[in-house]
Amino acid sequence: MKVILKENIENLGFKDEVVDVKNGYGRNYLIPKGVASLATKSALKVLEENLKQRAVKDKKVKEEAVKTANALKETVVKVGAKAGEKGKIFGSINTIQLAEAIEKLGFTIERKYIKIKGEPIKNLGAYEADIRLHKDVDATVKFEVVEDK
Template sequence: MKIILKENIENLGFKDEVVEVKNGYARNFLIPKGVASLATESAIKMLEENLRQSAVKNQKIQDEAQKIADALNEMVVKVVVKAGEKGKIFGSVTTAQLAEAINKVGHKVDKKYIKIKGDAIKNVGSYEAGIRLHKNVDALVKFDVIADKKKEKKK
């Protein structure tokens, strides 16, 4: 019997795949659990149309992500932090600070997709970070950590 899987099933197949199984396995286990449906002609046509539409949407999203990645690869972002006289930062530069600096330049990036290369950044200077924009699109953004020039008045 042919069925369409609604989710990934180990040793059987992946979501939206049409597979052949024994009648009893389909009728008594897979279909009642809601993890598969009968692969009728109309169901297969609907599945193909849904896969085609989702592929088009996914391609548009990937193209947008690639445009953002190209822009990020070309720019150098400035992160302003409080630092001591010798360039030592109070604390360290976080992905949240980098995401905020990138957002100020006009590209929306979530901090959880940013991976700063190397150890924690504790000094002013130039660094790089990888950003995952899509499952197939990564960007490498260069950023400069700059000490804040404002002098605070002592009381």
């Protein structure tokens, strides 16, 4: 069954993509939830026209994402956390705290597009995270967990 996605779905595809899914998944989950529609001939024609109109706008968005990716690659984001004597953090650092730290630098990134590499962060130190800024633009950001005073 071919469906047109109405929004980004992790491990399936991006908005306005035509994807092939199993009949049950499309009929019982995607279409009733409103995240996809059936890919009929008329729906595909409408989608094609919308994509043509959106191509110029998308190019500008992609250029902005590339600029943001280059700026984030050059900076080291500092994330503050309360820590004990040996550098062990009370709790752990998650994507919410990283997104807030990046926002303080002037970049707005949704936390669901941030993937922290490796184990849960429970110690002070330097780490990396992957960020999806656009469907074609990914960035690796370096961040440092420092002790809050």
